[in-house]
Amino acid sequence: MKFTRYFSQFFNKQFQKLFFASGLCIACQYNLNSCISQSKTLEFTIQHDNSIYLESNTVPDDFEQFQQQLDKILNDVKNQGRKCAWLNLSSDNFKYLNYLIKEKGFKIHHALKGYIMLTKWLDQSQEEFYVPYATHNAGSGGVVINEKDEILVVKEKKGMRNKLWSFPGGRVDLGEAVHEACVREVREEIGLVCEPKDLLLIRDSTKGIYSRPDIYFLYILKPLTNNLSICQEELADYKWVPLKDLQNFVQQQQFVVPLQKIAFEKLFQLYNEGYKFNVDKRVQEIYTYHNNSNYNIYIPTREFL
Template structure:
């Protein structure tokens, strides 16, 4: 018996409080307000796993706040592995019945972005030049990433306001693209949204945007970098067709989910 195990025996055998999930597992939410040393945590974890095994539990989730990051190694020693991490916590998982494969759902597989197509009463499209990135030096549609808990249609409105100072309202979802192995190996969904401008005076974001202006659609679509990319050219053609009223996208219809009263959007062009 090594010194680590001898020290563990002297610690009172307690188990963690846990919430049962809907799939035969348990969730442990560690509290940052309750400091715990490595040895006590390791001892309680071993006792808890034994207790949950007797109860027939399967998956174990432990949510460790960043203040308790020093306990990660103790969990790993017991066979836990990383599931995902956020700014303030790390989620670790453990599968008790080793004789069968685990059924933990994978971490989020996609990042979601938007591109905003906004044109004014003169038929000009709102475009920006970014200070960094792959499209530096090229006029492009305002783009951005959808925040957690944010609707796609609202993200497009927010990004346009942040980058150009133009207030808008959502009109239609025109198209979307899926790609793989993008941001840190994750897949990527990119939605092209048409917005209606509510004002026309540009007040660009200085931190990220080099220039912003209203540009003739034809001039935007004729840029060499737009035409060098099959995807960019297709998006430009869709925007031109929409401007000429030869294309119909998807409207955002506010509804509720099928099993609760939570609000959500259905994007459709046939209702």
């Protein structure tokens, strides 16, 4: 399939030489280049689950070419026993959406800004099954504790928590590890560069945003810098609370969600039990690889005096 692309590039270069040698106008050369560059060959890659992924950037602009190439690919891979076909249809190719759904039997799996993910089941020997998109939402927060055994709390400027002290944190971005998200959120909200030292708790909720289950990870972080720079758009205030005064702090505050109160109580308990908040050892991360996917396994250190 890639031979066609290489041939087009070679063909294009040879004609450039021919046009310049013959003294033909630049406009004619440009028109020929446009025709050649718009001729694409639909390509696909085989996935680890025996499905195929049709490359969106190789979808031909010509409808007839797209029909012919798609039919051939689907017929070939079906005979090879492939499970299903996936097509990330970009906004430039939404013109094919009606044809793909009504005539080719594709189904919409999910849609995000700029694209629609389509899928078609091919293996008739198996029952049709697709893993749902966005089965869970994930969030991550940071409990920043400095060398003075003081914990950083922030007060949001907007929303339902605008009068309450809490931890900096937010949503995990696509392609971002959970521990990276909490470090990023603390840096964006309060300007501190930190590293994760321990995993304090995990909160699981079955009714989150978009009616999806929601998981929240709360890490103990050690600040590597001292310069605070509050994000004026998100936060209204911040302060450092000594761990020894945390029990009184909890009694004086109201909490929107149980997570905040439970986290403060757990921190005070660890403090009383002699937990080393500033031990020079970060969360152990073990990286393993399976089917070209990266997994992060978090093992809390939990070192006591």
